[in-house]
Amino acid sequence: MRIVVVGGSGHIGTYLLPRLVRAGHEVINISRGTRRAYTDSPEWAQVRQVVADRQHEDADGSFPNRVAELRPDVVIDLVCFTLDSASSLVARLRGEVGHLIECGSIWRCGRSALVPTTETTMTPPFGEYGVQKERIARLLKAETASGGLVTTSLHPGHISGPGWAPIGPVGNLDPTVWQTLAAGRSLRVPGFGAETVHHVHADDVAQAFELAVAHRDRAAGEDFNIVSSAALTVRGFAAAAASWFGQTARLESVDWDEFASGMSAEHAATSREHLERSPCFSAEKAHELLGYAPGHSSLETVLEAVRWLVEHGELVVEQPLVV
Numbered sequence: 001m002r003i004v005v006v007g008g009s010g011h012i013g014t015y016l017l018p019r020l021v022r023a024g025h026e027v028i029n030i031s032r033g034t035r036r037a038y039t040d041s042p043e044w045a046q047v048r049q050v051v052a053d054r055q056h057e058d059a060d061g062s063f064p065n066r067v068a069e070l071r072p073d074v075v076i077d078l079v080c081f082t083l084d085s086a087s088s089l090v091a092r093l094r095g096e097v098g099h100l101i102e103c104g105s106i107w108r109c110g111r112s113a114l115v116p117t118t119e120t121t122m123t124p125p126f127g128e129y130g131v132q133k134e135r136i137a138r139l140l141k142a143e144t145a146s147g148g149l150v151t152t153s154l155h156p157g158h159i160s161g162p163g164w165a166p167i168g169p170v171g172n173l174d175p176t177v178w179q180t181l182a183a184g185r186s187l188r189v190p191g192f193g194a195e196t197v198h199h200v201h202a203d204d205v206a207q208a209f210e211l212a213v214a215h216r217d218r219a220a221g222e223d224f225n226i227v228s229s230a231a232l233t234v235r236g237f238a239a240a241a242a243s244w245f246g247q248t249a250r251l252e253s254v255d256w257d258e259f260a261s262g263m264s265a266e267h268a269a270t271s272r273e274h275l276e277r278s279p280c281f282s283a284e285k286a287h288e289l290l291g292y293a294p295g296h297s298s299l300e301t302v303l304e305a306v307r308w309l310v311e312h313g314e315l316v317v318e319q320p321l322v323v
Contacts, residue, residue, distance in 0.1 A: 001098075002026040003213065004072035006054065007079030008047075009037055011159050012103065015206035016076070018043035023210065028070055030054070038163030038202075058085050064092030074213055078103045083135040090139065094149045099216050100140070101209060104155040106198065106225060106279050108134040115196075116231070116282035119223050127273065137223050144221035152212050152219040154205070157227035157281060158274075160301045161202040162308035165315075169238040170259075171197055171274030174267040175315055178306060181238060182245040182317035188252050190259040193235030195275040200227045201296035201304070211290040224286040228298040231280035240299050244306070245319040 008017050008029035014037040020027045021043035033051040037044060050070070057063035067075060067089065075097055080086050086102065093100055107130035109122035125134045133155070140151035160166035168177045170189055180187045208226045212219040232240075235251060242249035260268035286292035296304070303323065309315035 001073040002028070002071065003074045003076060004028045004030060004067055004070050006030045006067065006075065006077045010078065011161065011164065011202045012078055012205050014038040015203040016209050017047050019206050019210045021046050054079060061088070064089045068092050068096055072097055074099045074101065076101045076209055080136060082132050083139060086136040086139055090143055090149055098150060100149055100151045101212050102136060102140055102151065102153045104133045104137050104153045105130065106155050106157050106227065106281055107277065108137055108155055111276060112278045112280055115280040117280060118282045119225060119285055141221055141223060150216065150220045153223045154208050154212065154226050155223065156205045157198040157200040157279065159202050159205055160199050160305045162304055164305065165309065166199065166302045166305040167197055167274060169234055169241055170271050172267040172270040174263055178241065178315055179317050181242040181247060181249060182319045184247040184250065186250045186252050187238060188254045188259050188262055189234050189238065190254065190256050190275065192253055193233060193251060195234050195278040196231040196280045197237065197274055198227045198231035198279045198281055199298040199301045200294065201301040204294040204296055208286060208290065208292050211292055215290050218289045222289065224290070225281040225283050226286060226292065227281045227283050228294050228296060228301060230298060232298050244303060244321050244323050245317065246322040247319065
């Protein structure tokens with residue numbers, strides 16, 4: 001099949017496009033051309049590259065035509081962030097494309113209520129990003145249910161892997177968290193550290209997209225959580241991370257205001273966005289319908305990312321990794 005991937009040079013595309021080539025598909029990648037894949041793979045030589053600015057072309061209405069004119073059998077959209085953008089693409093592809101697969105986010109769900117959260121037990125989203133992702137998922141489900149375009153939406157957790165910083169034990173991207181744990185110093189955590197984060201390796205997300213392509217009939221009109229086998233609590237995550245450097249985590253429970261006062265406003269806001277949601281999701285539906293089986297646990301996923309950062313000098317720590 002001819003598969004057009006929109007935004008395939010990022011986290012997911014790094015692993016997805018080589019998978020699709022190996023599966024025998026003709027693959028076209030539409031991207032701005034400003035980023036290279038995080039890991040090299042010989043399959044990239046077989047990927048046709050189309051340079052386009054999605055945001056600009058969405059604004060002038062030309063992007064859906066650009067996609068349709070490539071005559072794809074399947075479109076995988078990894079960078080759709082607004083209902084308007086999704087709506088215009090669906091309208092243009094209706095009747096011409098066999099399957100549209102959208103990348104959503106677990107942030108389509110708000111604060112955790114029932115855990116692990118399934119596709120049918122989500123709470124209302126908050127924040128513009130999460131609200132838009134939920135609206136897009138509902139649009140796609142309704143489109144297929146009405147007899148229109150066959151669609152699927154996949155909703156990954158905190159995507160991680162080698163080449164970029166992972167969400168850390170207190171829910172942000174602050175490198176000093178890793179340095180504190182590596183040195184055995186005391187780390188402030190908000191409350192009792194019982195909040196959760198739920199990671200997924202970028203290659204496991206790519207696996208899910210490949211499965212959705214292969215099992216179109218089972219994926220039609222469905223939405224899927226795509227996460228690792230288990231979420232991590234702040235306290236458990238910090239303890240494991242410290243052990244990677246041969247240390248025992250020393251955690252200091254503080255209230256939110258004291259926690260936030262010790263870091264930049266950006267890192268504090270990121271922590272709040274993650275920990276307030278406290279995500280813990282089930283991927284059982286994806287397993288049952290698609291055969292999804294994550295190859296990496298949350299800890300394995302983050303360790304791989306941290307090791308890459310240390311080995312490439314992007315994270316400087318006092319103690320070396322011992323695992």
